[in-house]
Amino acid sequence: MSTTGNIDDSVRIMAEECVAVRLRLLTRAVTRIYNKALRPYGLNISQLNVLAAVAYIGAAKQQKVCQVLHMHKSTLSRDLTRMQAAGWIRSEAGEDGRVTILRVTSSGKKLLEKAFPAWEEAQKEAGKLLGEKDIVNLGRTVMTLRSKASAGS
């Protein structure tokens, strides 16, 4: 006990216990798994997540996608540019002149369908890495987070 907080203690604690370092390195590892599996289909996990979210929601407002994925609006805006260029998503103006409505194109749907088995493979591998219990817990945390706030800033 004691010598309340010298620099070495601080370093040790930040290196060993940081929640961000854990999450971030696991995310890097897991992202790699999915991206590798998806590479043959010409999209990455980030794009698949957006595509699946839009397909799932259906006629999705950009703002809504930001909220469920907890993404910054400027990030999504730019991701969408690429995905629209790829022909996977199309957008139209909403009733409210500010809002953009997103839809997955038929080409986008076809891609989701084709990539599904690869996604499943990656999902299985990620499952082995994390363990079933952790995955369930993460799901619960995500739900909590979603219920709290909108991330759009």
Next chain:
Amino acid sequence: MSTTGNIDDSVRIMAEECVAVRLRLLTRAVTRIYNKALRPYGLNISQLNVLAAVAYIGAAKQQKVCQVLHMHKSTLSRDLTRMQAAGWIRSEAGEDGRVTILRVTSSGKKLLEKAFPAWEEAQKEAGKLLGEKDIVNLGRTVMTLRSKASAGS
């Protein structure tokens, strides 16, 4: 029930159950917490993680840092450019002519020390978000991952 695997099923499963989407969105949320807390100190959580890792290891080979943080070597290479420019880290050639040895400068140490309370604040907030049990589990998973492979590619 039936119709084994139509497109809507695939979409629902990918949207609701994807491990990557969970990890990635939580990481975005948690990263935001730390970055907000650290902003006044002129570094972000990614940089703090590298800085703390180097300080913790001491005379760290780049390759080693990649391994413990599960970062790609090209990512670290570029991050280091910025951090050396900021004067937080200095590098020297190792015995082996290929290897680079990293050290935290005294200015880097001072920064770590100064930023520690802000990091603690963020850590506390992240703890509330995830819950103690999840954090412990993540820690275990990280250890497993580290024991498995080196990520350097």
Next chain:
DNA sequence: GCTCATTGGTTGAATATACAACCAGTCTTC
């Protein structure tokens, strides 16, 4: 001692991510 494979880092090119500042609609309030 050469060739060849390996290893550690850097660089080109691309995407993801966020903050801040901005802009264009909409809503509120007087």
Next chain:
DNA sequence: GAAGACTGGTTGTATATTCAACCAATGAGC
């Protein structure tokens, strides 16, 4: 109904992240 607040998106700028290709140094076989 005009001024000002609010909301949803885009754009400037910067960092993070990766893959692929490269380069330099080392190590292994012959």
